[in-house]
Amino acid sequence: MNYTMLGKSDLKVSRICMGCMGFGDAHSGQHAWTLDEPHSREIIRRGLELGVNFFDTAIAYQSGTSEQYLGRALRDFADRDQVVVATKFLPRTDEEIAAGITGQEHIRRMLDKSLENLGMDYVDLYIYHMWDYRTPLYDIMEGLNNAVKAGKARYIGISNCFAWQLTKANALAQREGFAEFVSVQGHYNLIFREEEREMVPCCREEGIALTPYSALAGGRLSKHPGESSRRLREDSYARLKYGAAHDQDAPILARVAELADRRGVSMTEISLAWLLTKVTAPVVGATKFHHIEGAARSVDLRLTGEECAYLEELYTPHPLVGVMAQNTAGAAGEDHVWSVGRQTV
Template sequence: MRYRSLGSSGLKLSVIALGTMIFDGARWGCDGDTATRLIHRFLDGGGNLVDTADVYGDGRVERLIGKAVAGRRHQVLIATKFGGFTGPGINDGGNSRHHVLDAVDQSLRRLGTDHIDLLQIHAHDATTPMEETLRALDDVVRTGRVRYIGCSNMAAWQLVKAAGLARHDRLTMPVSLQVQYSLIARHIEREHVPACLDAGIGLLAWSPLGAGLLAGRAGSGRPPAPDVRLGFLPRAREGLHTAGLAAADAVIAAAAEAGLEPAQVALAWLLSRPAVCAAIAGVRTEKQLDIALDAADCRLPADMLASLDTHGRPRPVSPYDTLDRVEAQWPARGHDRAVSAEGARIHSHGVDIFQPRVHDYSS
């Protein structure tokens, strides 16, 4: 297993994280006993970040995790989220101070622990001032009930605003952004990735396999099987277009060439991207988990990465097409130094740390 620092923090996490949304057996068919075995196998394989949310299974998943890691709490980093509605009351959701404090207390009780390693805002709440949310998060960190804070599913401007307010008011800084990212969902490369690199925020990628499309279970002329999430999750079916299927075919071909599983190729590509600290794998079987864990040590050749990178790029629409042209002209304009969002990885004591790459130019 490889580990990376989470953003600019000193927290080290496994590059493969365990996603638990599908541990709600009532909807996804992964019962409690299976989920517990997967958690134990994940920890035994060197994984340490288990990601969940208070709304997963109406709190059942947090309770399941708490029982599964009892006696092994020192081995695991628990990341959970708040903001979704967990009750019928008008204040049983959102990002208000009232709900932040209440959500932390409830998650701690369900998880059976005295602290949450990473507490994430599940989504932006337009009805609550961001300053109010950040102040409440700072308070729960200062009391020791939460150790790090992060964001999830935010627009780039919302993330930058949160980081800027925290810095200005000397509050606890967010160290992570959890967002959808895969070879078929690369929209965040325009704004989010550069923003994360600039602010020292680490990316946690959910749905890194495109709900199974990049795991080799579908492709051109091969519709997904009924039990694949692509087959019954409406949002996942958005990837079933010509470009998405072409990317899936490219992953399958690269896997055959490299002697790997398609899922490992897709995960290895993602882990090579700037600012990415971990890929959150949602697995239902031990075989799927083993494939994901083995992907942590996969290194793809540069030419293969470059070939895969031709798929799924965001369309060059305005103003980004203009920005790309201007950025390409920087060396010709005599700039001495320019920071690129491509990023660079520095190896320190076996831990991968992402920092912006600095290019030197001569006039």
């Protein structure tokens, strides 16, 4: 495993971040394919053995049980100061808004609950999961700054935002002396490269780490044509994100498979090796040993410039999907956006 610094922070992270959305009580969330606690622990321990020290979860994942499984496993298998733990919080609910709960209080409550779930005194990275159009940005940034000042979060990150939103938030933080976002977790992989328009160059210019999710496109970038899996069959959200672009993406997937066969490695390794040329640490979900083992091997795989160009050549623009499509709806003033979003993150 190789390691790098997370943006301008002093967090030293593995080049692979283990995504924990696949862990948690399936009866508590929307994903039937999630792992129970014993199997989650096995995957987490294997990741640690391979040198993974960076773990990403969220209070939204299986009603907080992902956080609970991760926290208990890390207590048993790792020293707290040797791992980097990230979790995320959702926007205010309709009920909180009606009750007059401020953005600052909302963040305090969400973080305290996440810390309780994790069984930890602090998280290394606290991530604003999606833009909240119904809460003043000042309240969000002050609430996050309060978390850092209280020692409950070492650094803050943001997910599912546009480059203008990131820039606006960090400019406000600079003006007020608040903590700034050090990382962005967006939707980015070989068959969905819309982040390259503005977010990637923005982060490169500002020294902000990119830690993209859906690094393997819900498994599509790890399967040869015709291969299937329970995740591909049952993940309705991944189908929402990638189903409409199947024909558009198929030639790129074929090139990944061809290059993997030529190099004698897995498609996972090819897909992540490409992404690792662009970002700090992709968030890679793992529900089987070979998922995390392939991800770890990708760190040592070096693609040539010609191979990268071959993989990139056939890409054509995609419409925004998933949470970012909802983000666009939120910018247009559609009040239902977060009730939809809560079912899909």
